[in-house]
Amino acid sequence: MNRIEFMTELAALLQDVPVEERREAMQYYNDYFDDAGDENEEQVISELGSPAKVAATIKADLGSQAGDYAEYSENGYTDSRFDQKEMPAGRAYQRKEEKEPPKTSRALKIVLIIAIILVGAPVLIPLGVGITLAVLGCVIALFCAFIALVVASVAVAIVGIVVFGVGIATLIPELAVGLALVGTGLILTVLGVIATVASVKLCLVVFPGICRGIVWICRRPFQGKAVA
Incomplete structure (x- = not known):
């Protein structure tokens, strides 16, 4: 199962959930997959479990027991139980930031080339003529x-x-x-x-x-x- 299949099945299982809560829950898991990165997609699915299990947890949180664990904040749907080992939905995956190569000024390159020519000219010109x-x-x-x-x-x-x-x-x-x-x-x-x-x-x-x-x-x- 990949991310698309997981999210599609989860959306189908949450059809009986109010629209606003369903939207925020789907947004939360989409953001969670994005934060984890494509390379961790299989690991995330393995840790979350089946879409049915996640849907059941969301529905339970929306019931009478939701106040103890779940809340919708400005960052989306959060559940304190996801911090536990068996449901580590809140686990942070940090993407490795790509290191951009340092950008050298074009003017600096031109200056370096001119300097090399000026320094090497007294040697290179006689050498070239001799050869x-x-x-x-x-x-x-x-x-x-x-x-x-x-x-x-x-x-x-x-x-x-x-x-x-x-x-x-x-x-x-x-x-x-x-x-x-x-x-x-x-x-x-x-x-x-x-x-x-x-x-x-x-x-x-x-x-x-x-x-x-x-x-x-x-x-x-x-x-x-x-x-x-």
């Missing part, structure tokens, strides 16, 4: 390294072509030397071409990724502020 320059230096150094790799690969291929040409020219007077030079030239040319193609592809893969990473890092703080 930016360091990242930029690393990117430039990496770019130069890749350019040097491409140039070296092309140079190997060119040397291989030159050696191959010299070997061809040396075949007539010195066959063995010419063949050695031709073979060496072919090997250098093939290695140079392979290294050139590989280094160019590596540049095309690595540098766009580095650029996207730098852009993502730069946009990250602003995205965080937008979400907040």
Whole structure:
């Protein structure tokens, strides 16, 4: 049985009670449930007993014996017998007051933010500039390294072509030397071409990724502020 069922049955059992007394009695028990709180609803019903028992008590109080126990005050219907263990209708249930978080002034927050910026600016600005320059230096150094790799690969291929040409020219007077030079030239040319193609592809893969990473890092703080 819940509160609604309890109060509905109690109201039905009090139909033969005068309207004013019935209204005050119903108001008393409604207030009693409200004071106890929703979390104590089952406990209140268990302590009060059945609606029939409560109705019988109210009717008895309204009879010739009511003067010893019951009265209707400005706070509603009260019965001294409800203070007893078997009918603790007068027992006080105190709701736990919700603690509201302390409200900080918006102006105070703004002042604190400005103070933090002013105090941290002499450190944060040079630090940010230093980190930016360091990242930029690393990117430039990496770019130069890749350019040097491409140039070296092309140079190997060119040397291989030159050696191959010299070997061809040396075949007539010195066959063995010419063949050695031709073979060496072919090997250098093939290695140079392979290294050139590989280094160019590596540049095309690595540098766009580095650029996207730098852009993502730069946009990250602003995205965080937008979400907040």
